[in-house]
Structures are given as C-alpha cells and as structure tokens.
Amino acid sequence: MATPYNHRAIEQKWRKKWEENPINVNDGTKEKYYCLDMFPYPSGNGLHVGHWRGYVISDVWSRYKLMHGYYVIHPMGWDAFGLPAENYAIKMGTHPAKTTAENIKNIKRQIQEIASIYDWDMEVNTTDPGFYKWTQWIFVQMFKKGLAYEKEMPINWCPSCKTGLANEEVVNGKCERCGADVTKKNLKQWMLKITAYADRLLADLDKLDWPEKVKKMQTDWIGKSYGAEVDFKVDGKEDVITVYTTRPDTLYGATFMVLAPEHAMAKDLATDDTRAAVEDYIYKASLKSSVDRLQDKEKTGVFTGSYAINPLNGAKVPIWLSDYVLADYGTGAIMCVPAHDDRDFEFAKKFDLPIIQVISKDGKEIENMTEAYTDAAGTMINSGEWNGMESAVLKLEAPAIIEKKGFGKKTTNYKLRDWVFSRQRYWGEPIPIVHCPDCGNVPLPEEQLPLLLPDVDSYQPTGTGESPLADITDWVNTTCPVCGKPAKRETNTMPQWAGSSWYFLRYVDNKNDKELVSREKADKYLPVDMYIGGVEHAVLHLLYSRFYTKFLCDIGVIDFDEPFTKLFNQGMVTGKNGIKMSKSMGNVVSPDDLVRDYGCDSLRMYELFVGPPELDSEWDDRGIDGVYRFITRFWNMVMDNTDKNVEETKELVKIRHKLVYDITSRLESFSLNTVVSGFMEYNNKLIDMSKKGGVDKATLETFVQLLAPFAPHISEELWEELGHKESVFHCGWPAYDEKAIEDDEIEIAVQLNGKTRATVTLAKDVAKEDAIARGKEALGDKLQGNVIREIYVPGKIINIVAK
C-alpha cells in the first residue's frame, strides 16, 4: 500500500526546503516579471478567506511566470499609516505604532500560510521613517514645482473621523471610511495640483491593459468636456460675465443667466430693490452642507435685478443666482437655455421665465413643451444666420465661430478637482513644511528628512480642524531653514494615499538611503507588469499612483509614466447572501482552520474553484471537500503508477497534450476556476486509464508540472517521488504539439430542422456529401418529407432541413 496523502507533513517539509533553497532567485541573467498585490493595511481582524483569494491569484500567476524562466518580483508590504490603523488603536486604547506592529506580525504569519513566493527582503512599511522620508521628499519636490500649494476653502469634512477628505473619498455624500454624512468646513489646506495632469491621465489610459470598467470610471471621474466660454456684458455696466457651455449651438435660445451664489460678482449685481433678497440667498446657500445641496433637487434662486446682453443677438436676459450652479466648475456662471436643458427648464418653469426653442424635433417646434429637448439632433430654428443648420454639426463648429466673432473662445473643462491633501489626524506622515513669518512656506531641506512623527500620549483627533500635532509645542516651534528665525511647523499630516501612491517603486530598492529608488534598478525592474487587487480603488489609489508616477517621471526619478501595465481586479468574497464579511456581521471565515484541516494546497485551489476570479463569490465551506478529494485522488493515482513503468500509448499521449493545451490556454485567459475543474476532469480520466492498464510516467510528470503553481507542496513532493532532484519550478512549463491534439475522428450532432436527433462519428476530413449521407442515415425513419436544405459545418454540425 502506497503512502497516504498527509498534507501536514508534506507542507511542512517543503516550506522548510524552500526557505533553505529559495526557488525564485535573481541570477542576473533572467528577464524580470513584476507581479504585484495591492498591499494590505494591517487591520486588527487579520485576514479572511477573501484576502486570501487575491494573494492566491497573484501567486499562481507569479509561479507560472517563474516556470517560464523569469525572475519574478513578487513583494509584499504594509500600508500602515492612516485612518483604519489609527481608529483601531483608539478603540483599543493603545498607541497606533504598537497596534500596527502587532497586527503586521499576525497578518504576516497568515500571509505566509499561503506559501506565496514573496521576497521578504523587499518588504516595505509606509510608517517606517526610512520609507516615509521619501514620501515627504516627493511632497517637497511637488512643492518646488508648484504642484503642492496651500489654500483656504470649504472642503469635505467628516465629523466622525474629524478630518478633511479628498473628493475621491466622498461616496454619495458620505465618508468612504466610516459612512458618516460629510459636511463642509472652511479650512486652510494643502492641495496637490492633480488637475495639471488631467489631460495626460485621460489620454494615457489608452495605452494600459486594464479592465474597461476601471478605465471608464477614471475617464468619467476626470470628466473632460468640450465647449466654449462666452462673454456676456452686464447691461448698463462695463462688467463682463463669462459662462461655460458645452452647447454653444443653442446660444440663441439663452433666455436667462444663472450664477453660483459664491460667484465673485454675485453681490455687485444686486440693485437697491433686490439687495436684501440677494444677500439673504447668498447667506443661506453658504450654510447648506454638501449633503443638503446634493439632496435638495428642488430649484431655488433669486433674481439679481441686473441683465446681461446676449452677444449674438443683443437680447437682454435677466441674471439670477441659484445653488444648482457650482462655483468651482467652469466659470461658476451659466447661460440658460430652458428649451434644451433639463435643469434650466425646471428653473424656467418654477420662476416663469421665457422658453425659446432653437432646435426643431422631427422638423418642427414642440407644442406645449413639458420637458426639455436635450438631444443635439435637429435643425436650427429661431437662430438668425444659423437657421437651417444641423445642430449636431453646429455644436462642433460654434466654438470656433464664437472665437472668430470675438466674444468668447473654444475651451475644455474637467470634473477632476485638485487633491485635498491635509488630514487633521495624528497617524500619518507629517507634512515637511515650516511656516516662517518672513519667508512664508518653506520646505524642509532634504538633509532634514525624514521629519519624524513625534511620539505622543494623546493622539486623539481634536475635531477643531487642527491636527493633534498642533498641541506639541516643542515640536511645532522650530526655526526657519532659510532665515533661521523662529517659525512653526505645519501640523497636518498626509492622507493614507500618500505612501501607497509610490510604494511599488520602493520594493526593488528598499534599503537605499540616498535615493527613493536608484535609476539603475528602476530601469531594470520597473514598472509593474501585473497588478492584482480589488476594484474599490479605481478612482482613488489607482488614479493617485498614476499621477505620482507621471510626476516622478517628469523630474527624472524614473523613465516611465505609467505604473501598472496590466491590471486585474479580483472579485470580493462575501458571506452568505452576498453580505460583506465583517466582524460586526459575524460572518468572517478565517483561513487558519481550513489550512490546518485541509492544507494550504487544498485551500489555494478551492479559493480559485469557487468562481471566476473577477467576480464576487459567496463563500461556502462545504465545497472545499471536493477539492480535497481531488487532491487525495490525484495523489493516490500518481502513487499507484509511479513504479509501474507503463508504456505510453497513443491514447495517453493524446490526453497528455490535450491536458497541456487546456490548462495553459485557460490559465493564459485567467479562467482559473476552469483550470481547477480541468484538473479534476483529467484526473478522472487518468484514474480510469489507471484501472485499464496504467498511466505512463511522462503523463504523470506533465500533470504534476501543470499543477505546481496551484498546489506547490504536493507537486514538489510528487515530482520528487517521480525521481527528480531539482525543484519542479525549475523544470519549465510543458509544451503541447498541435498535431497531437487533433482528432482523426470526431463525433458531431445531426440535427433535423435545427433540433438534435442523432450523433455520428466522422473522419476529420470527410467530404461534405459523405457527411450529409451519414447524417441522413443516422436520422433513419425520423427523416420525412422533402429535404430542402443540407448544412454541414466541418467539425461542428450536420443539419437537415425537411418539410
């Protein structure tokens, strides 16, 4: 009797061997392949089976590349600054530095259970001063280039987290982190000018091998639109109000104008009669939170008492104020064409303003308009010299016409806003700026970096808009690096995204204390070839990283401007009924027990078997039995045949080549769940062959090689059992022969009027007439009436149409 499968003994044995003799080494001759996981933040809850899945996917891919002879860069690190870590520490009543270190230790142990080929020499930790020195250094470089600037403005404020937030962190008016309603707060903030890169961030999406969904989300987030700015003179004054419109073709239909209440000219437009009402409206609008403004869809507004002149036809149009116009988009003022814009239509109806149609629908004006006609499809009417033109054509030509006439210009706009970069929290990188009364904002010189985060007892957020660091007077009070006079440090910290925006560059040179990364290593090992992680970072981390990479490319630190060549988003693993795994729901499945009971190899394969890797899956423990059975049956099958010296047969050779073909093509297309089912299918076939006479050694070896990236321990063990001294990971990836997988005979279906009624086995290159004849023969009595059509698609189908 052969040795029974014992996962514990085998996995322990190979873990030790790999530690002594690493299988993924850089000998300087191999081509690199950089396969990266989105690094985790060290949460106190540890890993659940959902985290595991992403790491298994990346490890399978890494080992697959390793077997193709690459030197695989597959590192892991810790995104340890930021709110989750700090909130956890506050809850536990412990210093975040301490809880973070403990959590890392636990999660690292759990990650090591996966048996990924992580190179722990490359490990990075964003809270390590040797790391955040460079996070601060990048900020200083951005400051020097004018891309980091300070500005006082109303920003998104989370009253629960007690900090400002970036636009990207506000989801449906709520805090991305804690779900509390976000309000507005006027704060002096550090901003990063990501908008300077808007065009490149948009255009370069084309060169990325990313899921279309993510590209689209970024495209929409950047939100580029094309249109024109048009100057309207204020009637009776010298003032000019510029509006932005994407529909300059409808200029003749502009019957009023609306300014955001925050518009610089809003107050000046009031007349003696309207002043009180205007000032009241402006005041009330300033009190509205972003949530109110988002939810109050009912239009409000006030007439200023002033009029503007439509530059095209000289028409006098009333100027209103309304908070449906955003102050920080376009020019903060719009021309209103109620006939062809939903919002303007609603406003015009409410305040009884005139509506002029300038685009005909189906050749005529709409009678008794009940909603705006917003399509740019129709012929221009009521539009002077533009009458008769197609609106779709005019829409494109109008900006140039306006520019030529001298009352406006062609322009573009973006929804993307600059990045609010200050956080009023303790657990983050201090912003390396000194406020000097004489010199203004002065960045710390490089030799003073890192600016260490001071160790304090009280790190609770204050809620006042000031960072807890502001209380540490002997840290705050410093001298100006330029003039040496007393000055104060900036007390805000950076957001969690600061470290994660560039960490992938650091892995390959993580001990360098002279540079962020040496140019030599960057050129050799970067960028990332394959990036694997959840889709939740589509417009956060993934957008910020692209921005940072472009900036670092511009200042010559690196020579590429896109960080992640290929991106794969794995689906989320949820509990029953698609409920997200969380401690509060009590539905968290820990991998620890499963590894103990079934082994790492089984859990790895089951993580993949639950469903397509890109889709969400509901976790069900019971299914792992099926994978465990497969592994045991495979083990027994190989053991039964190892010493039999079975001669290879034509049938076995064909199975072998088909196996290689099926597994490789499924793996290449990332259909990892069907790779696992493929293994099961072929294993069943080989068990069958085993009963009939046995399985040859070459087939066993091939199977073991293919299985290795998925179940590395058992594969190494069986590879050794089959007589090999070298690791299976150094023995290449099996190839298949096209000719060997071709069938001489094929079984195809015979249809009668499109419904399958029989099957026939035909020679591969059978002539059409013969195939049809065989098909008719197989149908026999069922074939009745006149045959009106005969279809034969080689290798696919025979269909006889009879009446």
Place this chain on the structure above:
RNA sequence: GCCCGCGUGGCGGAACUGGCAGACGCGCAGGACUUAAAAUCCUGUGGUGGCGACAUCGUACCGGUUCGAUUCCGGUCGCGGGCACCA
C-alpha cells in the same frame, strides 16, 4: 435621473469566434465495503409524461434575425456597480 455590467438545475458554476445547454464540484438519493459509523468506491440526479428506448418543454420575460440563438438585434422586468444639478 444618466452611464456600465449581469440574469443558466436545489447550490457554486461550465459552454472557445452562433453549432449536442448544464462540464467540473457541492448537495441529495440508492448501492458496495463495515458489527456499526466515518472515510472510500460505484450508480443516478433540469421539469413534465412513460417500465422503457423515447417524446416534450427549458438559459428572467416578449418579439426579431438565422438552417440553427444561453451567445446577435429591439423592447420589458429584476439584480449589482459607477456618477449624481459638472451646464
């Protein structure tokens, strides 16, 4: 409201460029082994009708294109995601 994606047995899912729908696995039922249980092995498993080979319906729903549609097109319903007064 606008823009994407999805809808297949009791369950997870498979079906490459239109070609035998339900691979593989879970669960369930029956059987073998066992004093018994577990483990293992074998058989069956979309619905309806029939002892049966077979017939018939069936990929959310309605319609279309086609010799042939889970796959392509139009519409309806349901679910999930993104954006949310961006002019």
